[in-house]
Amino acid sequence: MKIAIDAMGGDYAPKEIVRGAWEACRETGQQVILVGNRNILENELDQLGGNHAGLEIAHAEEVIAMDEAPAVAVRRKKNSSLVLAAELVRDGHAGALVAAGSTGATMAAALLRWGRIPGIARPAVAGVLPTERGVTILLDVGANVDCKPRHLVQFAIMGSLYANKILGIQCPRVGLLNVGEESTKGNELTQETYPLLQKAPVHFYGNVEGRDIFKGTVDVVVCDGFTGNVVLKTGEGLADVLMNMIGQAIQQSSLAKIGATLTLPALKKLGKKLNYSEYGGAPLLGINGVAIVCHGSSKALAIKNAVYRARESVENGLISAISDSLKNTSLHKVGCADGN
Amino acid sequence: MKIAIDAMGGDYAPKEIVRGAWEACRETGQQVILVGNRNILENELDQLGGNHAGLEIAHAEEVIAMDEAPAVAVRRKKNSSLVLAAELVRDGHAGALVAAGSTGATMAAALLRWGRIPGIARPAVAGVLPTERGVTILLDVGANVDCKPRHLVQFAIMGSLYANKILGIQCPRVGLLNVGEESTKGNELTQETYPLLQKAPVHFYGNVEGRDIFKGTVDVVVCDGFTGNVVLKTGEGLADVLMNMIGQAIQQSSLAKIGATLTLPALKKLGKKLNYSEYGGAPLLGINGVAIVCHGSSKALAIKNAVYRARESVENGLISAISDSLKNTSLHKVGCADGN
Structure with missing residues (x-):
């Protein structure tokens, strides 16, 4: 099975996209179709040198920009x-x-060309966030700014299936993002969603708060796409700001500079753990096919990992699992052994 | 003018509350009424020793718990x-x-005993967040989980007044928290709020995204209380998690441990900048009186600074300024010189 990559989308396209595809191909023999301007892409491949078996180019004249x-x-x-x-x-x-350009355009292209999985009311973008304990899937992070309770229930089911089938999490716990832990807390949306999640075929943990997301209290956090998008970007922004501020604080003292040199290897290891590139992008869930959107600033590593996640999603039957879950009216919880 | 403090609310009450009041009194002669169990509070004051002139106790039998x-x-x-x-x-x-117990109970007590400022539809809790450039006021962070556009406009005005009159920010810029910068982006609430903010008597910057909050792109960020609460707690949680992870990464290497000792003074200085305690708590805006809520984990420093912010709010006429702003139908922007 081949993976199609939009080679022209992303801050570092096409160079890093081509390199990521090439690395995936070299490491595992994964076949990739690079879609974009043939001359430019051939030139990029030439610069990488070596054998390009397994990498095809499909020519495309146009590019969709981020702001369209x-x-x-x-x-x-x-x-x-x-x-x-x-x-x-x-x-x-x-x-x-796999695409690293506009998330909205990728969702639109997938929806218009493939359609939704029958029964899914609203497809969602699922963010895969590094946490203290591993990863947490947050959805929706942007496709649906105004949601109904039944949409959040479908997000919970789709997120649980991705956590289980692709990330290998057994009996994934689902939290409803809210302003307090008590079941009575929340806005209209979360108050109406809570009892539906109690009855849904997922391992519902209850309400979780903002502070639980990066602690990794649960495996899947569901919320409307407005809140999810704000949370995702707040997290990115704060992590950047903190790292900048630490860097600046250290630069102001020569003793601290020496100290920082010694701590650097430990911090690099941590940086790797926190690097979203390791997790291979955000799956679009609910559309009738596998699509992974990478962060705009993705480099080769992120693209390579996204290719792997895309392949696993196909091999592990993610789409049919989502489709089946909608027909299955039993109380069997997604990804859990019977009786859990 | 005296400040009344709920001496029994907060994780470190009454010890740290009493100490904070005592420090404010010692530093600036600010008079404080400590409200709580007289025996317990007298005992705390005795332990602090010295002169207690300026500190009164008002006895209260009961305490409201965090979970009520x-x-x-x-x-x-x-x-x-x-x-x-x-x-x-x-x-x-x-x-x-000034109170460090339940924010909801403090809002309820203030509302039931003082009422709202006439014309204010919904009082708000304003979070004062440390950012790369200084501070940003985020409101609402929890009082109103479901909001209408006109509520957000009032939040913008009240937040601008607090930024200008208490934090000394000239012509404070107001951002509308949203999922993109373009004016057409957003959910129903933000799409309807955008044109209202363009006409409101504030320096409206436009939409801001989650990543702008801790970068300090604007001085005041307005949003509904659900989103604000989630953002506030996400920020707290992520900062904690990052600091824990850095600590753990460093503990795993003896070289890194030595390095960390050298960087410690620089990081401590940064920690001070990021410490919400320095900013003196979250003002409740829109109620007919001055109330500052401190974080539940506040220690003496936070209480002392909250006492100062409370005093400044009274001395600088915050309540009458908010009240006047509702009667003023001119296009003069809050805290800006004419013509801005």
Whole structure:
């Protein structure tokens, strides 16, 4: 099975996208179709040297920019790298899509070319966040700014399936993001969602608060796409700010500078743990095919890992599992052994 | 003017509350009424030794616990330290209230004993967050989980007044927390709020995203209380987790441990900058009196600074400024020179 990659989307496209695909191919033999301007992509491959067996190029004239209105761009730019990559999947030439450009445009391309999984009301973008204990899946992080309780229930089911089937988490715990732990807390949306999650086929932990997200209290956190997007970006921003401030504080003292040199290897190890690139991007859940969106600032490592997550999602039958979960009316909890 | 403090609320009450009041009194001669169990508070004062001129005790039999339903607790526990402290302000014995117990109960006590400022639809809790550039006021952080656009406009005005009159920020910039910078982005609430903020008497910067909050892109960030509460707690949680992880990473290497000793003074200076205690708690805005809520884990420093912010809020006429702003229909922007 081949993976189609939009080679023109992302802050470091096409160089880092091509390198990520090339590394995935070299490491595991994974076949990849790079979609984009053929001349540019061939040039990038030449610079990498060596053997390019397993890497194909599909030519695309256009590129969708980050600031274009997603649905409009997908409708107008029929020859864009993103749209053609989605069509390669639709037509069976590739098994999954990886993209590092606009998340909105990727969602629009996937929705318009593949459609939703029957029964799914709203597809979601699932953020995979590094936490103190491992990773937590936060969804939705941006596709649906206004949600109904039944949407959050479907997010809980889809998030649990991704946690279980792709990240290997047994009986994933689901938390409802809220302003307090008590079941009576919250806004209209969360108050109405709570009892639905108690009855849903997931391992519902209860309400969780903002501070629980990066502590890793649960495996899956569900919320509307407005809150999720704000949380995701707040976390990114704060981590950047803290690291900058630590760097500046250390630069102001020569003793501290020497000290920092000694702590550097330990901090680098930590940086690796916190690096979202290790987790391979955000899956789009609920659309009728596998798509992974990488952060705009992704380099080769993130692309390579996204290719692996995309392959695992196909091999482990993520789409049919989501589809089946909607038909299954039993109380069996997603990813848990019977009786849990 | 005296400040009334609920001496029994908070994780470190009454010891740290009493010490904070005592330090404020010793440093600046600020008079404080400590409200709580007389025997316990006298004992705490005795342990501090020295002169207690300027510190009074008002006896209260009861204490409102963190997990009590706010409005119910305030109605039932009429002899609680919090309710009696609010009554001291209502009856003119004190000029402002400081509390480190339940934020909800403090809001309820202030609302039930003092009422709202006429014209204010919804009082808000304003978080004062340390950022890369100084501080940012985020409101609402919890009082109103479901908001209307006109509530957010009032939050913008009240936040601007606090930024200008108490934190000394000239012509404070107001951002609307959203999922993108473009004016068309957002959920129903933010899309309807954007044009109202353009016409409001504040220096409206436009939409800001989660990553802008701790960068300090603007001085005041407005959002509904659900999102604000989640952001506040996400920030606290992530900062804790990062610091823990750095500590653990360093402990695992003896070289890193030596290095850390050398960087410690620089990091301590940074810790001071990031310590919310320096900023003196969260003002409750829109109620008809001055109330500052401190974090539950506040120690003496936070209490002392909250006492100072409370005094400044009274001396700088915060309440009448908010009240006047509602009558003023001109386009003069809060805290800005004419013509800005």
